[in-house]
Each structure stands twice: as C-alpha cells, then as structure tokens.
Amino acid sequence: MVGTFRPRRVASAALLGALALGLAACGGEYPNSTFNHYTEYNTAIDALWDKLLFWGTLVFIGVEAGLVYTIFRYRRRPGGATPKQVHGNTALEITWTAIPAVILVFIAIPTVSTIFKTQAKAAPDALQVEVIGHQWWWEFKYPQLGITTANELYLPNGRTVNFQLKTVDVLHSFWIPQMGGKRDLVSNRTNYLWFTPNADLPSSAWNGFCAEFCGASHANMRFRVYTVTPAEFEQWAAHQKQPAVFKAPVVAPAAANAGTTPVQLASLQQGAVGDSSAAPAAPVVPVWAFPKERLDAEFAYTVPTAKLPTAISFDESLLAQGDAERGRQTFSRSSCIGCHAIGGTPFTSPIGPNLTHVGTRYTIAAGLYPNDAKHLAYWIKSAPHMKPGSIMPTVGKGLTDPVRKNVINVGGLTDPEIADIVAYLQALK
Incomplete structure (x- = not known):
C-alpha cells in the first residue's frame, strides 16, 4: 500500500502537541x-x-x-526498484x-x-540532627543541643546540617523536596545526608515526606521543616532545652523581647510540671516558634487537610471546660506515660513522640491534622480511627479499638478527662 503525505494532518497534530505542552506548563506554585x-x-x-x-x-x-x-528518503514508491541488500558497513558501525x-x-x-x-562527609562544624523513622512518624534529635522533638524540624539558614538517618522498624526515606536529598533509612544501618540552607533564605516553611512505602499509613508519614535565621534558631533551641511548663504565660523582660513579634513574646515560667509549686526560681526563657501569622498567610500548602473520621464522636463543648492541672493528674495515671516523654517530669518513655513542648507545634499525627483542641481530642480518643495502623491504642472509654478489636473499659478515658488532657498538652509551650 502506498502512503500519501498530508501536510495539513501533520500540522494539525503538531499544533495539538504544542497546545498540550503549553497547557502542561501552566500553573501556580509548586510547593514540592x-x-x-x-x-x-x-x-x-x-x-x-x-x-x-x-x-x-x-x-x-x-x-x-x-x-x-x-x-521519507527510502519509503516505498510506485514503480520503485527492489532495495539493494546490504550486509555490513564497517565505517558506519564504528x-x-x-x-x-x-x-x-x-x-x-x-x-x-x-x-x-x-x-x-559534612563539614566538622555542621549541626548534627539524628532522624529516626517510625511507623508512621518522625523523631528528630539534636545531640549537640540536647533537644528531642517530633515531626517538626527547625534548621538555621547558612549552617550546614548533617542528618544521621536511622529507622527503628521498616525502611523509610527522608525527603524534603525543595531542600534536596531523599535518602533511605535502612534497618541496622546509619545513612547520612547533609546540605546547607542558603544564608539569604527568608524564614520559610517546607513540606517533608517519607518516600519509601512503609505500610498502611505511608502516605500519612509527613513532617514540617522550618528554615529560620540563626538568631531565630538560637531562640527556638534555648526554649526547647527547657523542661515542660504549663503555668500561665508571663511577660518577658523588655531586653529579651527586642526584635520579636507578638507571637514570639509569649513566655512561660520555669518549673517542673510534676510539682510546679516546689519549682525553684529560674530565668524566664521566651517561647519561640515559627510565626503562625506567616504560616497562615504565606504557606497555605502546609496546612493539613485530612478530615475527621465519622466512626467516633466527641462532645466538643467540653473543650472549653478543660483544666490543665486536672489534665496533668489524669495524664500521670493513664496509659499515656507508657509511651511519651515530657522533659522535667518522671515521664521518660521513648516509644512515642516527645511531648515536652507539644503546645508549640502546629500539627499532630505526623503532619496529618492541625494541632488544635478539637483534633487533639479526637486523636487522643482513638488514634487508630484517625490514622490507619497507628500503634497508639484507642483510649476512649466504651470504644472498640479498630486494630485490636477490644472494647476499652478499664483504664479508658471519658470525654471530660480527655478535654482536661487536651488543656494540659496545649499548655506545654
């Protein structure tokens, strides 16, 4: 069969391809x-x-x-001769x-x-950060500073950061798309990754992910990264080194407030949570976290979008009546202390996320939900309903744990008790 060359058809196909490429290039921000x-x-x-x-x-x-x-040169033509057979061309093959x-x-x-x-290898003076992957959340340790936190990573601009990557269970992969990287966390091995956020970067927020399938909630294993100025990082680190407190905020001295925003001025009295009345006097350390007003205005792509499950309910009107001191007492005699550590208290379990300054974090459940009273209450009541495969058990009294299939009675928490624990955790600034 002899084909016919049709320029109009070729031009139409080329135009359609060019239009598709043009549309593919359209778009707004690309946060990842x-x-x-x-x-x-x-x-x-x-x-x-x-x-x-x-x-x-x-x-x-x-x-x-x-x-x-x-x-086109050697296509079949009407009346064309049979092509000559060629068995090799040394020059062409070379x-x-x-x-x-x-x-x-x-x-x-x-x-x-x-x-x-x-x-x-990273520079000798690099900031060391130990990254530990869990199913399904991230633990961050700063061994030079004595800081342990979870799911929110602060990095100073202009300083090299050396990440030591480990996993306590299956394979994970540490990835901050806009910073570069993506390196696997392999069982029984420590991998390394380093980079330096540009010194002229403004304080910014970035998404982080697990990029290696690791189980049912792989897609829910997120984290937040904040690149901040060296001065802001020092403020954040100084606060993170302090034990947890939950007293009412006090006004920091004017010298400590210089150059800070209203959100950064919130300060808390020092003292051990376990016995605030007996705590010795200590200097006031200002609370510093990435400014929420900037996060809301400029980094909408970092806002968690997961919906609350319909399988559980909570009396949200109780949240306004939550009492932090009652919550501290309930927390101290509940199963919570078997998994969580809070600095300045006897609670030191390393199984779950460190809660020392959980009130300053913007997300819970490894970036899946916003850290507000409502979402925190639902999370405490039944984490497995909120996040498939979560090893944090259901604690809501009368509920059936969707993983273990047992009804929670002895040791379960009522809605008023959960509201008190929410007040306590939110006060841990």
Whole structure:
C-alpha cells in the first residue's frame, strides 16, 4: 500500500502537541518542586539534571531526525526498484559506536563528580540532627543541643546540617523536596545526608515526606521543616532545652523581647510540671516558634487537610471546660506515660513522640491534622480511627479499638478527662 503525505494532518497534530505542552506548563506554585537552588545539594542535582537533559535532547533530536529522514528518503514508491541488500558497513558501525561512547563521557563525568560531591562527609562544624523513622512518624534529635522533638524540624539558614538517618522498624526515606536529598533509612544501618540552607533564605516553611512505602499509613508519614535565621534558631533551641511548663504565660523582660513579634513574646515560667509549686526560681526563657501569622498567610500548602473520621464522636463543648492541672493528674495515671516523654517530669518513655513542648507545634499525627483542641481530642480518643495502623491504642472509654478489636473499659478515658488532657498538652509551650 502506498502512503500519501498530508501536510495539513501533520500540522494539525503538531499544533495539538504544542497546545498540550503549553497547557502542561501552566500553573501556580509548586510547593514540592525539586528544581530549586535553596541548598548546595539541590543546586548540584539541578545542574546535573540540566546537563543530562541537554545531552539527552541532542541524542533524541539526532536519532529522530535520522529516523524521519530514513522513513521519507527510502519509503516505498510506485514503480520503485527492489532495495539493494546490504550486509555490513564497517565505517558506519564504528561511527554509531563511537558517538554514544563520546556522549557517555560527557554524561559520566558530571554524574560521578556530583555523586562524590553529595556523598562527601559534612563539614566538622555542621549541626548534627539524628532522624529516626517510625511507623508512621518522625523523631528528630539534636545531640549537640540536647533537644528531642517530633515531626517538626527547625534548621538555621547558612549552617550546614548533617542528618544521621536511622529507622527503628521498616525502611523509610527522608525527603524534603525543595531542600534536596531523599535518602533511605535502612534497618541496622546509619545513612547520612547533609546540605546547607542558603544564608539569604527568608524564614520559610517546607513540606517533608517519607518516600519509601512503609505500610498502611505511608502516605500519612509527613513532617514540617522550618528554615529560620540563626538568631531565630538560637531562640527556638534555648526554649526547647527547657523542661515542660504549663503555668500561665508571663511577660518577658523588655531586653529579651527586642526584635520579636507578638507571637514570639509569649513566655512561660520555669518549673517542673510534676510539682510546679516546689519549682525553684529560674530565668524566664521566651517561647519561640515559627510565626503562625506567616504560616497562615504565606504557606497555605502546609496546612493539613485530612478530615475527621465519622466512626467516633466527641462532645466538643467540653473543650472549653478543660483544666490543665486536672489534665496533668489524669495524664500521670493513664496509659499515656507508657509511651511519651515530657522533659522535667518522671515521664521518660521513648516509644512515642516527645511531648515536652507539644503546645508549640502546629500539627499532630505526623503532619496529618492541625494541632488544635478539637483534633487533639479526637486523636487522643482513638488514634487508630484517625490514622490507619497507628500503634497508639484507642483510649476512649466504651470504644472498640479498630486494630485490636477490644472494647476499652478499664483504664479508658471519658470525654471530660480527655478535654482536661487536651488543656494540659496545649499548655506545654
């Protein structure tokens, strides 16, 4: 069968393809894009990508041009002679072997160079952060500072951060798309990753994810990253080093308030939560966390969007009556102390997230829900209903645990007791 070349049909197909490419390029913000230069890590990776894309495009154009030329030049024509059979062409075979070899050299050199650059050891003065993956939440330890927190990671701009990546169960993968990285957490092994947030970055918020399928709630294993100025990081670290307190906020001295926003001025009296009346006097340390007004105004893409389950209910009117002191007492005699640590108290279990300053965090359940009274109450009442596979058991009295299938009676918490615990945890600033 002899084909007919139809320019209009080809032009229509080309126009349709160009329109599709144009529409694909339309869009707004890309909060999880990796094509940024916010760290030397993703600058190097992006440069490598550009080189590979350039050489790959050249190869594609050359191969396709040769293919199209061959199709049209040697296509079947009416009355055409039978093509001559060719059994080999040494010069041609050497050429098409040499050209890919040369191209591979141009690809291999920058690739190997980037691998060595990103796999090198971090600078000796780097901030050390131990990242521990759990099913399904993130634990962050700052061994140089004596700080342990969960699911929210603070990094100072302009300082190299060296991450020690570990897992306590299955494989996970630590990934902050806009900062670069993505490295696996492997059982019985410590992997390393380092980068330096640009010194001129403004205080910013970023999404973090687990990028290795790790079970039922893999997609719910998120975390939040805040890159802040060195001064802001020092403020945050100084507060995080303090034991948990839940007394009423007091006004910090004017000298300590210089240059801070109203959100940052909230200060709490020092003292052990377990016995606030006997606590010795100590300097007031201002509470500092990433400004919520900036988070709400500029980083809408970090707001959790998960919906509350319909399988459980909670009397939300009780939240206004919650009492932090009653909540502390209820917490101290409940099963909560078997899994959670709170600095300055006898509660030291490392099984679940550290709750020392949980009131300053913006999310719970590894970034799945906002850290407000309503979501916290539902989470305490039945975490497995809120997050599939959660090892935190149901504690709401009378409920059936969806994983263990047992009805919670002895040791279960009523809605008023949960409201008190919510008040206590929210006061741990």
